[in-house]
Amino acid sequence: MTIETRILCLADRLSVATGLGTRALEADSLIDAALSRTPDVSFGTDADSNRVRESLGRLCDALDREAGLSLVGRIAARWDALRCLGNLLRLREEERRRPEIAAVAIDQPLIITGLPRSGTTFLHRLLDCDTANLSPSCWQVMAPYPPRRGADRRVRATERQLQSFARMAPDFRSVHPLSASMPQECTEITAQVFQSLRYDTTFRIPSYLAWLDAEGHRDAYRFHKRFLQHLQFQRGKAAGETRWVLKCPDHVFALDAVRAVYPDARIVFVHRDPPKVLASVARLTEILRGPFARVISREEIGHQVAARWEQGARAMIAAAPAGRNGGDGIFHVQYKDFAREPLGTIKDLYSYFDMPLDEHASSRMAAEVADRPRGGYGANIYNLRDHGLELTQERARFLDYTAHFDIAAEAQAS
Numbered sequence: 001m002t003i004e005t006r007i008l009c010l011a012d013r014l015s016v017a018t019g020l021g022t023r024a025l026e027a028d029s030l031i032d033a034a035l036s037r038t039p040d041v042s043f044g045t046d047a048d049s050n051r052v053r054e055s056l057g058r059l060c061d062a063l064d065r066e067a068g069l070s071l072v073g074r075i076a077a078r079w080d081a082l083r084c085l086g087n088l089l090r091l092r093e094e095e096r097r098r099p100e101i102a103a104v105a106i107d108q109p110l111i112i113t114g115l116p117r118s119g120t121t122f123l124h125r126l127l128d129c130d131t132a133n134l135s136p137s138c139w140q141v142m143a144p145y146p147p148r149r150g151a152d153r154r155v156r157a158t159e160r161q162l163q164s165f166a167r168m169a170p171d172f173r174s175v176h177p178l179s180a181s182m183p184q185e186c187t188e189i190t191a192q193v194f195q196s197l198r199y200d201t202t203f204r205i206p207s208y209l210a211w212l213d214a215e216g217h218r219d220a221y222r223f224h225k226r227f228l229q230h231l232q233f234q235r236g237k238a239a240g241e242t243r244w245v246l247k248c249p250d251h252v253f254a255l256d257a258v259r260a261v262y263p264d265a266r267i268v269f270v271h272r273d274p275p276k277v278l279a280s281v282a283r284l285t286e287i288l289r290g291p292f293a294r295v296i297s298r299e300e301i302g303h304q305v306a307a308r309w310e311q312g313a314r315a316m317i318a319a320a321p322a323g324r325n326g327g328d329g330i331f332h333v334q335y336k337d338f339a340r341e342p343l344g345t346i347k348d349l350y351s352y353f354d355m356p357l358d359e360h361a362s363s364r365m366a367a368e369v370a371d372r373p374r375g376g377y378g379a380n381i382y383n384l385r386d387h388g389l390e391l392t393q394e395r396a397r398f399l400d401y402t403a404h405f406d407i408a409a410e411a412q413a414s
Contacts, residue, residue: 024064025077027057034085041089041096051219052088055194056081058212062205072168073203073292083142084192090145091230104229109244109262110353113251114270114316115309117280118335121176122372123270124183124247126346129368130361133245135183136231138162142188144230155180168291175284186248189227195220197250202288204300217254221261243355252312255319266353269316271324272335273410274309274398275391279382281305282389302387306394313401324405336408342369384412 031053035042043049063069063077095101110127112120128135139158146152158180166173178184187198195217200209228244235242251258258265282302289296324332331352338345343365350357384391391412401407 023074025060025074025081027053027060030056030060030078030081031085034082034089037086038089038093041093043088044092052085052193056085059194059199059205059208062208063203066205066207067203068293068295069203070292070294076292077203080191081194084194087144087192091226094145094230098233101229101233102226104233106225106228106232106244106262108264108266109228109246110266110268111251111258111262112245112247112268112270113249114268114333115272115274115277115312116249117277117284118249118270118272119333119338120247120249120270122342123268123333123338123345124245125372126342126365126368127245128183129364130357132242132356132358132361134232134235134242135245135247136186136189136228137181138178138184138188139180140231141184144227145234165291169287171287175280175287183245183247185250186224186246187250189224190217190220192227193220193223195223197253201285203292204289204296213253217257218260221254221257225261249312252315252319255315267319267330268333268349269320269324269330269405270333270335270338271316271405271407273407274313274401275384275389275394275412276382276410278302278306278309278389278394279384279387279412281309282387283382286387298386299388302384302389305387306389306397310397313398317401317404320405332405334407336410 043052060077060081067073069077110133112124112127114120124135127133139155142158142161143154146154162178162180185198187196187201190196191198195212195215197209197212199205200212232242232244252269255267258267282298282305285301285305286296286298289301320326320328320330320332322328324334331349333345333349343362346365347357384394395402395409402409
């Protein structure tokens with residue numbers, strides 16, 4: 001246990017004794033606090049405001065009742081909610097000043113999804129090396145507009161926030177290297193309207209997840225597009241001058257919404273042997289929840305992850321009924337092929353979607369591969385049993401998926 005962790009544990013015990021660590025998270029008070037900072041701006045129409053209030057209310061209720069928040073978890077949840085609310089108000093303010101933002105076209109985005117912990121982050125980073133591509137950076141997602149007054153220190157502020165989290169969760173960067181300038185996942189965008197599967201990864205909130213699954217994701221992806229319009233407008237990019245490259249494994253749970261909002265999307269599925277995926281996802285979930293919860297059940301995390309990604313695997317089968325070589329318009333990447341020959345995978349992807357790949361982009365990608373062996377990840381070893389899972393059972397659970405997409409088994413830790 002690090003010194004920082006010991007201090008946080010002591011502070012949490014004191015917060016329980018004083019009652020500070022049990023103060024409720026209330027959507028109405030958070031919204032009032034955000035509006036008080038910009039009293040001349042609203043969240044839009046009454047319907048828009050009601051959606052924000054309901055989504056944040058569902059999240060706050062689940063956090064209070066189910067997440068077992070520590071003092072740090074309660075502070076972090078409040079800070080994050082106020083940040084997201086502030087961003088929503090700033091977007092509305094900019095749209096009022098520049099209504100042409102709503103007309104910005106987002107054409108043929110390339111959307112990477114599939115099983116997590118399967119090379120999707122590294123693939124995203126390689127594609128971001130091509131200057132013809134555009135990806136939302138971590139710092140842009142945290143704060144899409146600079147402050148109204150003073151210097152623009154968004155990159156530096158985001159890096160400090162990542163460093164602070166790394167001190168609380170020292171294993172994080174070995175399992176998910178991230179910096180302020182790296183491309184960020186799309187769940188960080190949809191989190192800003194409080195309709196994101198990111199929250200379920202960071203906190204134990206089963207009622208929120210059930211609500212989100214029942215509610216659907218159309219509103220969240222409409223906001224996702226609107227967010228990209230703001231970023232593209234600031235870059236001065238017109239339709240046809242650039243293409244967005246977006247990434248999130250959780251897109252597999254919302255493919256109907258993705259296709260409704262982006263009917264011309266180019267979709268990439270990344271596949272990997274599920275037992276390898278489950279052990280790694282369970283460990284990452286444990287690390288992410290660690291600073292924010294008083295008690296964590298590793299076995300509960302393992303079973304939640306396995307059940308959830310069984311749903312994700314079935315969603316991919318439904319989306320590509322002919323398998324990975326079918327004519328479904330989806331480019332399929334096998335993790336083992338990508339790990340062995342990343343640049344060859346990139347060339348095949350560009351060819352599949354008839355996208356030009358120039359020498360400059362190829363050189364930048366090659367340099368990225370050379371500079372980041374293993375994609376920048378540490379030499380981590382994961383064991384299914386650490387999270388209450390058995391190899392034989394998980395192989396059987398995902399048999400339809402591995403057979404459908406012809407996925408080879410990988411060696412497992414003993």
